Amino acid sequence: MSVEVNNESGVQVDDAALQRLVTFGLDLLHVHPDADVALLFVDTAAMEQLHVQWMDEPGPTDVLSFPMDELRPGSDDVQTPPGLLGDIVVCPQVAVEQAKTAGHSSLEELKLLTAHGLLHLLGFDHAEADDEREMFQVQRDMLVGFAMQEKQRR
Numbered sequence: 534m535s536v537e538v539n540n541e542s543g544v545q546v547d548d549a550a551l552q553r554l555v556t557f558g559l560d561l562l563h564v565h566p567d568a569d570v571a572l573l574f575v576d577t578a579a580m581e582q583l584h585v586q587w588m589d590e591p592g593p594t595d596v597l598s599f600p601m602d603e604l605r606p607g608s609d610d611v612q613t614p615p616g617l618l619g620d621i622v623v624c625p626q627v628a629v630e631q632a633k634t635a636g637h638s639s640l641e642e643l644k645l646l647t648a649h650g651l652l653h654l655l656g657f658d659h660a661e662a663d664d665e666r667e668m669f670q671v672q673r674d675m676l677v678g679f680a681m682q683e684k685q686r687r
Contacts, residue, residue, distance in 0.1 A: 534559055535569040542574040544625035547640055550683070551567065551647050555621075557679045558651045562671075572647065573622045579597030580624035595627045597644040598653035600686030605656045621650035648675045 536555045555570055556660040556678055557648035575583070580593035587597065602616035623646050625639070631643035651677075 534562075534566045534670060537569070537571045538573075539571070540574040541579065542576045542625045543545075544576075544629070546574055546575070546625055546643060548572075548574075548579065550640065551643060553683070554644055554647055554675075554679050556621070557682060558648060558675045559618075561675055562655060563609065563612050564618070564655070565607070565612045565615040566576060566602065567585055568604060568613065568618045569616075570618045570651070571620040574619060574625055575622055577624055577626045578623065580627065583622060586667070593624050593627055595624055596650045598650045600654045603656070604654075616646045621647060623647060623650065644676060644679070646685045648672050651675075 534556060535551045535588060536559075536567040538544060538552050540548060551572060559568060559570070580597070581591075582590065583597055584590055584594045587599075588594070599620040599622070601619040604613045604618050606617050607613045615650040623643060625643065628642040628646055629639045632639045635642065649672055650674055657664070657671065659668050
């Protein structure tokens with residue numbers, strides 16, 4: 534499993550922890566070990582440009598996902614096929630502001646956004662109420678499971 538991380542944001546992030554989170558999420562969702570994911574951190578100007586270009590919405594956003602091979606989660610019995618899952622693009626500057634509003638750390642916000650972006654790569658969406666419930670439950674499960682794993686690492 535390849536999780537490539539590139540930080541072009543100018544903000545220091547715990548890229549190792551976020552890389553471990555993506556790996557944990559891929560394992561949790563039974564994604565083939567030969568699937569590739571890119572995690573990119575960009576500044577507000579770059580994120581705004583992507584947001585306008587791809588979503589036709591002004592201003593920077595927190596996270597965007599760019600799926601490639603349209604892989605979907607596997608199951609206990611069957612993994613996804615190998616392939617290029619896609620790119621998760623996160624804006625740490627937006628995450629820092631959101632973390633302040635939410636009352637938690639910037640790292641917690643970055644974990645939330647990374648998990649959210651990963652789920653979008655795997656076809657999850659939150660446009661409809663039922664889909665939102667499902668996606669956010671899987672997101673919670675991923676973040677709680679990862680927190681427990683990280684606690685055991687220490």
